[in-house]
Amino acid sequence: MPCTILIVDDHPSFRASARVVLESDGFDVVGEAADGASALQECCRLRPQVVLLDVQLPDIDGFDVCEQITSHLEHPVVIMTSSRDSSDFGPLVMTSGACGFVPKAELSGERVQELLSP
Amino acid sequence: MTGLRRALGLVAIEGIVVGLVALAIILSSDHFEERGVNAVLSLFIGWSWIGVGLFAWWRRPDNRFGVLMTAVGFAFFLGALSAADATWLFTTGVLLSSVYLAVFVHMLLAYPDGRLGSQRLRRVVGAAYAVAVLGPLPSMTFATSKELDCGDCPRSGLFIADDPTTFRVLDLLVSALAIGLVGYVLYVTLSRFRASSTSQRRLMAPVIWSGVCLLVVLVGSLTTMAVDGPERLGDLMYFVSLLLFAFVPYGFLFGLLRSRVLQAGAVTELLHRMSEGSDRSGLRDLLSNALGDRSLQVVYWLEDKRRWVDAEGRPAALPADDDPARAFTRVEREGRAVGAIVHDRSLCDDPELVGSVAAAAGLSIENERLQAQLRARVEELRASRARIVEAGTAERRRLERNLHDGAQQRLVALSLTLRVAQGKLGKDPDVAHDLLGGAQEELSRALEELRELARGIHPAVLSDRGLEPALEALAGRSPVPVELAGTPRDRLPPAVEAAAYFVVAEALTNVVKYAQASQARVSVSRSNGHAVVEVADDGVGGADPGRGSGLRGLADRISALDGTLELRSPQGAGTLLRAEIPV
Numbered sequence: 001m002p003c004t005i006l007i008v009d010d011h012p013s014f015r016a017s018a019r020v021v022l023e024s025d026g027f028d029v030v031g032e033a034a035d036g037a038s039a040l041q042e043c044c045r046l047r048p049q050v051v052l053l054d055v056q057l058p059d060i061d062g063f064d065v066c067e068q069i070t071s072h073l074e075h076p077v078v079i080m081t082s083s084r085d086s087s088d089f090g091p092l093v094m095t096s097g098a099c100g101f102v103p104k105a106e107l108s109g110e111r112v113q114e115l116l117s118p
Numbered sequence: 119m120t121g122l123r124r125a126l127g128l129v130a131i132e133g134i135v136v137g138l139v140a141l142a143i144i145l146s147s148d149h150f151e152e153r154g155v156n157a158v159l160s161l162f163i164g165w166s167w168i169g170v171g172l173f174a175w176w177r178r179p180d181n182r183f184g185v186l187m188t189a190v191g192f193a194f195f196l197g198a199l200s201a202a203d204a205t206w207l208f209t210t211g212v213l214l215s216s217v218y219l220a221v222f223v224h225m226l227l228a229y230p231d232g233r234l235g236s237q238r239l240r241r242v243v244g245a246a247y248a249v250a251v252l253g254p255l256p257s258m259t260f261a262t263s264k265e266l267d268c269g270d271c272p273r274s275g276l277f278i279a280d281d282p283t284t285f286r287v288l289d290l291l292v293s294a295l296a297i298g299l300v301g302y303v304l305y306v307t308l309s310r311f312r313a314s315s316t317s318q319r320r321l322m323a324p325v326i327w328s329g330v331c332l333l334v335v336l337v338g339s340l341t342t343m344a345v346d347g348p349e350r351l352g353d354l355m356y357f358v359s360l361l362l363f364a365f366v367p368y369g370f371l372f373g374l375l376r377s378r379v380l381q382a383g384a385v386t387e388l389l390h391r392m393s394e395g396s397d398r399s400g401l402r403d404l405l406s407n408a409l410g411d412r413s414l415q416v417v418y419w420l421e422d423k424r425r426w427v428d429a430e431g432r433p434a435a436l437p438a439d440d441d442p443a444r445a446f447t448r449v450e451r452e453g454r455a456v457g458a459i460v461h462d463r464s465l466c467d468d469p470e471l472v473g474s475v476a477a478a479a480g481l482s483i484e485n486e487r488l489q490a491q492l493r494a495r496v497e498e499l500r501a502s503r504a505r506i507v508e509a510g511t512a513e514r515r516r517l518e519r520n521l522h523d524g525a526q527q528r529l530v531a532l533s534l535t536l537r538v539a540q541g542k543l544g545k546d547p548d549v550a551h552d553l554l555g556g557a558q559e560e561l562s563r564a565l566e567e568l569r570e571l572a573r574g575i576h577p578a579v580l581s582d583r584g585l586e587p588a589l590e591a592l593a594g595r596s597p598v599p600v601e602l603a604g605t606p607r608d609r610l611p612p613a614v615e616a617a618a619y620f621v622v623a624e625a626l627t628n629v630v631k632y633a634q635a636s637q638a639r640v641s642v643s644r645s646n647g648h649a650v651v652e653v654a655d656d657g658v659g660g661a662d663p664g665r666g667s668g669l670r671g672l673a674d675r676i677s678a679l680d681g682t683l684e685l686r687s688p689q690g691a692g693t694l695l696r697a698e699i700p701v
Contacts, residue, residue, distance in 0.1 A: 011527045013560070017534035024538055056522075083526045104530040108537065 003116070006046060006076070008039040009067070018052065018107055019027040025109020026086040036060030041067055048076050050116065052107075053098070055082040055089065063089075063096040072099030079115055080108060123177055126172050131170035133191060137161050139200030148200035160198055163364045167191030170367035181467060182232025186225035187367060193218035209275035212254045219336070220250035222363075223300075226307050226329050242302065249296050256288035275350035300333050307333075313465060323373060332362040385474045392482050396545065401482050402429070405459060408475045415460040417446075418487040420494060426458065429486060429510070431493030436460065449476045449483045457483040502674045509671045520571055528564035532557050577619065582674040585615050589622055589640060596626050596638070598655070603641035610649055614699050617675055618642055618651045621683070624668045625653035625695040633693055634658025648681070651697040661687035672697075 005027045009015050012034075019029045031046045036057045043051060048078040051069060062105040066078045078098045080086075086093055086101040093101045102113035144150055144157040168191030175184030183235035197218065199211025223231075223246040227239050234240045260281040311326050336359050388408045388699040392401070406414040417426045417434045428434040438443035445463040449456055459479075465472050539553035572578070586605040593600035610618065622640050629638045635657030642646060642651050663669055663685045673683045681699035 011523070011531075013531040014527055014534075017531040017538075020538050021534050024541065083522065083530050105533040107534060 002026055003050060003051060004028045004030045004046070004048040005050040005112075006031045006033065006039070006042055006048040007052050008033045008042075008057070008062075009052075009081075010035075010056075010058050011054075014054075014104060017026060018104075021107055022052075022109055022112070023064075025112075027109055027112070032086050034058075036062070036065040039065055040068060043076065050112065051076050051078045052112070053078050053080055055080055055084070063092050066096040066098050071089075079112060122176065126176055129188060130168070130172055133165065133172075133188075134159060136192060136195050137164050137168075140164065140195040143198050144201040146203075146648045148203050149272070150201045153201075156201075157357045159360070159364070160195070163360070164191045164194045165193060166364060170371050174370065174374070178467070182228065183225065184232070186221065186228060186232055187339045187370070190218055190221045190225060193221045203272055205272045205275045208272045209258055212258060212274070213251055216250040216253055217247070220246040222329070222332075223303050226303060226326070226333075229307065229310060229326065236324075239306070242299070242306075246299055246303070249292065249299060253292045253296060256285050256292060260285035260288065297337050301435050304330060304333050304337075328367070329366060331361055332366065357584045384471070385478050388475060388478050392479065393591045401479070401486055405475060405479055409459075409461060409465060409472060411465060412463045413444075413462055416457060416483060416486070417460060418483070418490040419455045420487075420491055421454070423494070427490050427494050429490055429493075431490050431495070431497045447476050449480055451480045451484050456480065461686065494497040498677075502677050505670065505674045506678065509674065517575070520567075524567040524571070525564045528567070530562050532560045532564065535560065576616065580615060580619050581612070584609050585618060585642060588615075588619050589642070592619070592623055592626060593640065596630065598626070598629050598633075598635055599637045600626065601637065601639045603639055604631050606649070610701060613679060614649050614701055617679055617681070617699055618649055618697070620675065621651045621672055621695065621697045622653055624672050628661065628668070628695075629655045629657065629693075630654070632661065633659075635692070648698045648699060649701050651699070652694060654694045656692045658689075659687045659693050660689040661685060661693045669695075 003026075005022060007015050007018050007022075007029060009018070009032075015032045015034075019032070022029055027050075030048050031042050033042045036059045039051070039053065039057070039098055053062050053066055053069075057065065062080060062082075066080065069075055078096075080093050080096070080098045080101045081104050082089075082101075083104045085103060089101075102111050102115070141157050141161050144160060145153055147153060150156055157473065168188050171184050171187030171189070173184070174181075174187055178184060193214075197211060197215035199207050200215050202208050202211055220243070224234075224243045227243055228234050255276070258276040259278045280506045307326060311323075330356055334463060336406060337648055385408065388404055391404050402414065402416050403417060406412055415428070415434075417436065418429055419425075419426055436446050437460060441463065443463055444460060445466050446458045446460045447465075447469075448458050459472065459476055461472065535553050535557045539550045542550035542553065577588050577591070579591055586602075589602055589605060593602050609615070622642075626638060626640075629635050633655045635655035638653060638655040640653050642649060644650070669683070669685065674695050676683045676699060679699050681697060684695070684696045684698075685693070687693040
């Protein structure tokens with residue numbers, strides 16, 4: 001059974017490209033969200049296994065959204081993404097409760113899978 | 119002024135005539151005791167009030183205090199009618215013999231400007247007039263001449279019956295009313311005196327204090343009579359009150375003269391201390407001491423900015439004409455406004471003092487004005503420099519955001535699409551072909567966005583080819599038709615060209631966004647060592663110079679080059695943005 005994933009990003013062009021990439025690599029993209037508030041709503045409604053979460057969202061900061069998602073007992077795995085490099089964010093990725101970081105330009109099913117493997 | 123003098127002259131003649139008539143009535147009276155003394159005293163008191171009142175009226179035509187003083191004098195002469203031997207003249211004289219006290223109360227309550235400030239005070243004055251006229255009524259209706267201790271007086275025209283009890287009761291009632299009224303007037307007068315300014319006190323203190331003494335004695339005299347006290351004490355008090363009353367106008371004259379002496383002293387000291395030199399708070403303190411107004415402020419007029427500033431060069435406002443507490447006096451040098459003294463409104467009662475001080479301080483205020491102008495300029499530069507730094511930071515933030523949200527996102531998507539297309543090349547070439555087509559479009563859009571961004575930072579065509587091609591390109595891209603009316607033949611310095619370009623760019627952006635114009639006209643010319651940039655449109659006008667940060671940023675940019683930016687945008691008549699930059 002394919003792994004379910006929710007894409008959270010405020011740029012529609014990225015959401016569309018990410019959907020194509022991840023679906024072609026065997027993931028089941030169950031939903032998309034354009035900001036932090038709807039990301040939290042969609043997480044509760046769709047219960048995806050993975051959330052691909054952009055750092056810079058128009059309403060709530062991506063790291064704060066990640067903290068809220070991972071504060072629940074049964075929570076999906078959160079993978080942060082950005083067009084910037086992970087070094088721009090220092091230790092924030094690790095302290096926010098995310099499982100890892102993928103630069104947007106390097107997004108692929110394989111990279112996501114690597115982060116999901118224990 | 120001549121008209122006023124003539125009118126006052128006529129009033130003076132009337133005063134003389136009325137006084138002489140009163141003199142004749144008293145001297146020919148059959149029932150008045152000590153006619154000679156009474157006649158001289160009456161004449162002295164009446165003429166004193168009228169004379170000093172007219173003088174005050176002439177010196178302060180806007181202040182009705184003088185009018186009221188004159189009226190007190192005339193009202194005092196009415197009492198002389200009680201010396202008449204004819205029944206009705208005598209009756210009228212007695213009824214009107216206290217009216218002068220009501221006018222006096224009116225005058226005290228109308229202090230300091232001669233006007234009754236509230237409905238309450240108008241009621242009190244109305245009551246004073248009523249008590250003054252109705253007060254003698256019991257004696258005129260229910261008392262015989264014997265009871266009035268006036269054996270030879272004619273019988274009152276209003277006499278009803280000899281009823282000593284009713285007379286005493288009514289008389290007591292009137293006296294009690296009068297005592298209450300005078301007590302209240304004393305209270306109001308003293309409260310207002312305490313609340314008045316130093317200069318007002320300087321001028322009015324003798325009047326108020328002698329007035330207060332008079333009222334106190336009057337209360338005493340009324341009380342003595344009401345409680346049927348010793349007759350001689352009552353007479354003595356009446357005599358003292360009359361004497362005090364005679365000297366009230368001289369008290370006023372003394373106050374006026376003292377004010378003038380102090381005024382001359384203040385101006386002399388001001389001139390002396392200013393010649394020793396003073397710093398900016400020193401000038402304010404000197405003026406404040408000279409005018410006895412601690413709240414005094416000096417503001418300066420900047421002709422080029424058409425505004426008032428304080429000593430630090432910060433914008434300042436003058437009090438409104440109807441401000442009840444504050445007023446201002448302009449200071450001029452050679453017919454030009456250089457500043458203004460903002461002071462307590464009460465000083466308007468003494469315009470000569472403020473005027474003399476303003477004239478004496480003119481040169482110092484002119485010097486301070488130049489300093490204030492410099493400080494205003496420094497303050498402006500400081501603010502503009504801070505805004506330029508802030509605008510630079512904001513601009514960098516905007517560029518980062520635009521790059522991140524625009525070209526960078528498109529390149530990320532492009533990278534992902536190319537990777538997927540690469541994977542599809544072998545097994546699904548049609549899908550790969552479509553993906554590559556999409557990637558090509560994404561790349562074109564990314565390039566266009568980068569070009570737009572680069573142009574916003576600095577248009578290459580401006581540096582390479584000059585202002586005219588750059589403005590032509592700007593006009594060509596504008597959705598509103600733009601007529602380029604002219605540009606200088608020779609190149610302008612790069613900073614001036616860039617400023618001119620961005621003036622036009624910002625103006626055209628605003629034309630498209632807000633003006634609802636059908637066309638715009640752009641011209642750049644050289645005039646008197648300045649590059650003059652004008653952008654006009656035929657839109658709705660009413661543009662707000664404070665709208666957005668664009669125009670303010672431009673104004674700072676132009677100001678940094680010592681230029682000026684002007685916006686004319688009357689409602690419904692188009693907008694003209696004009697910049698003048700020194701070349």
